[in-house]
Amino acid sequence: MRMKRSSSPENRKVKSCAIALRDATIQPMRILVTGSSGTIGTRLCEALLGQGHDVIGVDWQHNKWHKNIDDLTIHSDLKLDETFKKIPTDVExxxxxxxxARVYDLVEQPDRAQDNVTTLFNTLEFARRNKIPRFLFTSSRETYGNIDATACTEDMVRIENCESAYTASKIAGEAFVEAYRRCYGLGTVTFRFSNVYGMYDDSDRVVPLFIRRAKKHEPLTVFGEKKCLDFTYIDDTVRGVCLALEKFETVQGGTYNIAYGEGTSLVHLAKTLKELLSSRSEIVIAESRTGEVVQYVADTKKAREKLGYSPQIPFEEGIKKSVEWYGQYGAV
Structure with missing residues (x-):
């Protein structure tokens, strides 16, 4: 089903793959990236370094994929005040x-949602105290909840549609960011990402999980036969962030859907991976899990008009790239 648009570092010797970004007109700056060892963080740091920026990462985990990114990362917990004493105050x-970020994990362990709010608050305070002019926050399509809409525009978030503790942490995060913008004059941009997939992910998110299981011919369990989500290739996500950074003066104060703008059912995902991997896996349909959004497609008009955002990698191409990348690096 498709919907039309509307612990120490384990250096896996991954060869950096350039992201096809247009020539940036922004002057290089010193940028703090929290979560720099994660899937998006790793790819974003690659892009920022490629543009000539001075990048400082913060993550409590080591980077499994890139020693150079791990070397520029402060390994510390953002819940702790002492972490912020280690970060240079001259970041721009x-x-x-x-x-x-795993929704169902936070259904079972809701205290981890509180961690999301605490780490954001501490980072906002760091930015406020040090008069850092740009703060970019990554929220989620989960903030929309289960609503009856062909495509979700940025003004459709409602507290009464909050489905999980994870969702609550992101809605609260957006509120904090907006409060710091209004109350303290902090320059902000908020993104709502959607099912980012691609490289640098060996978690239990659905794409790497299904690839891993399909390779072993193990069952692929789809939680919700009609579940349809907006899968966004990681390079398109990173492009959106870089565009906002480049155009910050004109786009600050805004919230932007960064997604492909097309829905793909989880059943279609499973069938596609079976075909690409010549897998004998059985597709098992189970009930949707508590707290998870059943259907989401982003309306990306605002990001297109304000940021100049134009996603480049459709699902069929992106999932093939993902299979090839995981096959090359044995990541799953």
């Missing part, structure tokens, strides 16, 4: 990616 932009 903060990109806050750090979060506990």
């Amino acid at each position: 932009a903060v990109i806050h990616l750090a979060a506990n």
